[in-house]
Amino acid sequence: MTQDLIGRWKVWMPVDTVGIWIPCLKRRTFCTKVTQGRKDLILVPVDKRRSKVILNRTDHAQRAKGLLKDRQSHVPSATNPxxxxxxxxxxxxxxxxxxxxxxxxxxxxxxxxxxxLARFYVHKEGVPFQSIVSLKGTPxxxxxxxxxxxxxxxxxxxxxxxxxxxxxxxxxxxLSLLPSDVAISxxxxxxxxxxxxxxxxxxxxxxxxxxxxxxxxxx
Structure with missing residues (x-):
């Protein structure tokens, strides 16, 4: 299925076992068709971009649970604050x-x-793995x-x-770079x-x- 997606659409990120990154403003119908009836797939928004990411649902859940186990960053709450x-x-x-x-x-x-409550989700591959929290509609x-x-x-x-x-x-x-200049991120x-x-x-x-x-x- 992944290879079929690569052949039919241009993607913005490398495709691996985790998911595929698709500009869904123009491909919204396509994204919906891909995930429709597929309980093994989940569609999540991309941080600060008008796109969607199709992910493996099990892998997504495991990664999210792994992040939430970090008690230095996340603490369970007995009540809704x-x-x-x-x-x-x-x-x-x-x-x-x-x-x-x-x-x-x-x-x-x-x-x-x-x-x-803010919605918590993940989609980025690799380490360090960052969580994304959607604050729209929060207090x-x-x-x-x-x-x-x-x-x-x-x-x-x-x-x-x-x-x-x-x-x-x-x-x-x-802006021009000299041969001796180094661009870093x-x-x-x-x-x-x-x-x-x-x-x-x-x-x-x-x-x-x-x-x-x-x-x-x-x-």
Whole structure:
């Protein structure tokens, strides 16, 4: 079956015993047909790309369970913490709105509604093997969107920040490498940003742009 897929469609990643990577925006019907009625296959989204990955269901489950056994990163919870988290977030947002620090519109954007636990899945081959967590619809999703909108001006003039692949390609135009230059890439072993470091860095940037803050950051 794998060889048949290779012959019929162009894939974006090497095909192995784990799965096949397919751009499913144009191949959605194809992906559905491939997995329909196949209990041994599972279709999962690709991290930060509009594509899908067809995986062996048993292998996918084994890899996910292996990651969840790491007690340094994952701890079992006896109860569902979502209700408590939603209540705390919304209470904080109401307090900010009542104090005038947050507008009613921003309060509605950040408010947690109809939330669910984050979905956990995997699709990447090799070691280190990283988990992917879908945060859409979780209690902090609206709050994260609001913070992104309000804080993105802090990186507006950064030479090391790329907001899109289009901008990245523009930066590469006209760039040439010497024979002595070496191009390298780094494998990220930790996809989680330390919260204390994130807050500290944000506060530092806000202090540096204190003169522009009232115009750009209206909380």
């Amino acid at each position: 979502v209700k408590t988290l939603v209540r705390e977030i919304n209470a904080t947002l109401w307090t900010l709105e009542n104090s005038g620090a947050l507008s009613p519109v921003d309060q509605r954007i950040a408010r947690a509604q109809d939330t669910a 902090t999703y609206g709050l994260a969107n609001l913070l992104f909108r309000r804080l993105k001006f802090l990186t507006a003039n950064s030479d090391t920040t790329v907001s899109s692949s289009t901008q990245f390609f523009e930066k590469l135009k006209g 780094f494998d990220v072993t930790s996809l989680s940003t330390p919260q204390e470091l994130a807050v500290e860095t944000t506060e530092l940037l806000l202090r540096r742009t204190a003169t522009d803050t009232p115009k750009s950051f209206n909380f």
